[in-house]
Amino acid sequence: MPFREKSAWTMLAALLSCSLLYLAQITSMSSALGELARPTIPIVIFYTVILVIVAIIGHIAIAIFVPKEANASVDERERKIFDRATHLSGYVFTIGVVLSLVFYLISYNGDMFFYTVLGSLIIGQLTEYCSQIYFYRAGA
């Protein structure tokens, strides 16, 4: 498995775990409050830092196993894979943001707008990692 496919798996696992933990925390806070919990900077920063730390540790771990591949530059096939994956994730993110804007115009709920845009960003990134893995496996 190429280094960058391992990297995509690492990021997929890290982002998915952090997102689910964040979702669980917001859900439990909302249940306790009886309404949607407001997004707060400390919680967002906390999960962002956790994600960055997990991603760094994951990449160091895989680089230790394949140091030569980790230092190699991106080749033409990988560049094509990244372009296609980024293109797809861009669509997903854009659709999510447009739906969030429509939802905001209906509900005028700013907190929900934050969560739906954040959710779109996360789903867009997950799409990018999943499609990178798919294209690596498909050959191009």
Added chain:
Amino acid sequence: MAGPIPITNRVRELREQHGPMTQAELGELIGVTRQTVAAIEKRQYSPSLESAFRISRVFSIPIDQVFSWET
């Protein structure tokens, strides 16, 4: 997954005649990863014109003796 690309190649055969040369060695000579060489050999990936020329130069034969359109 998509089927094989319509361009056939003799990369694996030529590699085995030269040494045999490993996929990683050929990849290093033409500036791509071992996995990309494997994808070319399995007809999953169509290399750029530049890489195709680099491959033919490694084996010292014309490009049309390495790659050909499937008839």
